[in-house]
Amino acid sequence: MKTTRLIMSTFIIAIFCSNILTAQNNEATLLTASEITVKSGHNAQFMEGVKLWKECYLKDKGENNWSMWRRDQGEGNVYVMTGNMPNWAELDKEDERGKDCYMTIVNFIWPHVEKVDQTIAKTMPDYSRSWPDDAKYCRVTYYKVNKGYAFEQVISAVSNSIKEKEGTPRAVWYDFQFGGPESPEYMVVLPFTKYADLDISRDSPAKIYTDAVGEEKADEMWVKWFDTVDDSWSYTFTLMTELSN
Structure with missing residues (x-):
């Protein structure tokens, strides 16, 4: 993350690196993310500012890459700038x-x-798919949990059932390493190329796991799930190619 220190020293944008939200070669990597809340009425100016910085950085022969994602729901204009480091x-x-x-x-x-919230998360390649090159959107679900070991037992079992049926897991899992007191402990990221992809009807992870192990064993797993998950929430994000490199 060669440009990280300069950017972080201004408390603005986080870390620039190779490819967004990617589990590479089945080895765990680190995802850096800066959630940037833009002041009300300043969205156009913020976007132009990032474009100016990108133009300057490339003119200065900067070689690092980053991805800028716009949050599509929730209050205000929020962007997440991300990178991946080994x-x-x-x-x-x-x-x-x-x-x-x-x-x-x-x-x-x-x-x-208005503000910046920075986090670092670690990929969980045993439960994750690779990131598709054509993904322009993603659905991110965040989890606050009270028993990380139990949570990972559930996602391991369910992800393995999906992999056995479909050949690969559907999403990319992350374990947060650093963040504030309101930060989640885990997140799962589902990439897609267009919103119509969300209309495709598929069996839910719960159904796939239940079909694989039977209702009695599945019920035991769901009790463990609800016992460890304190809260969860989801957003979709759009890749802003003009603000990325």
Whole structure:
């Protein structure tokens, strides 16, 4: 994450790296995410500011990539800037690229930002699919849980049942490593290429697991699920290609 320190030092945008929301080569990687809430009435100015920063960064021959996602539901204008790094050592690396663009952030992005919430999550490749290259949208469900080990037992069993029936898991799972007191413990990300994909009728994960193990064993698993999950919520996000690299 070579440009991370410069961006984080201004409390604005987070971490730039290779590819968004991707579980690579069945090895766990780290997902960095900055949830950016834009001030009311400042959305157009914020977008133009990010475009100016991107133009400056590329002109300065910056080589890192990032993805900017717009949240499609909920209050206000919220964006999530994400990147993926292979290990923690990436945070120790320095990059001179983009430092000439510091004032672009200060003058054209920061004035339009209300707040930034930064998190780091780790992929869970044993339960996850690979990220499709053509995905332009994703559905993200967040979970606050009180027993992480029990939660992972459930998602492992259900994901394996889906994999046995369909050949691969449907989504990408993440385990949050760092975040604030309101941050979730886990999230699952379902990629799709168009909203019409959500109209496709498929058996639910619960049905697939129940069909595989029988109702009695499935009921035991659902008791464990509801005992460990304190809260959950979902949004869909749209990839903003003009703000990404």
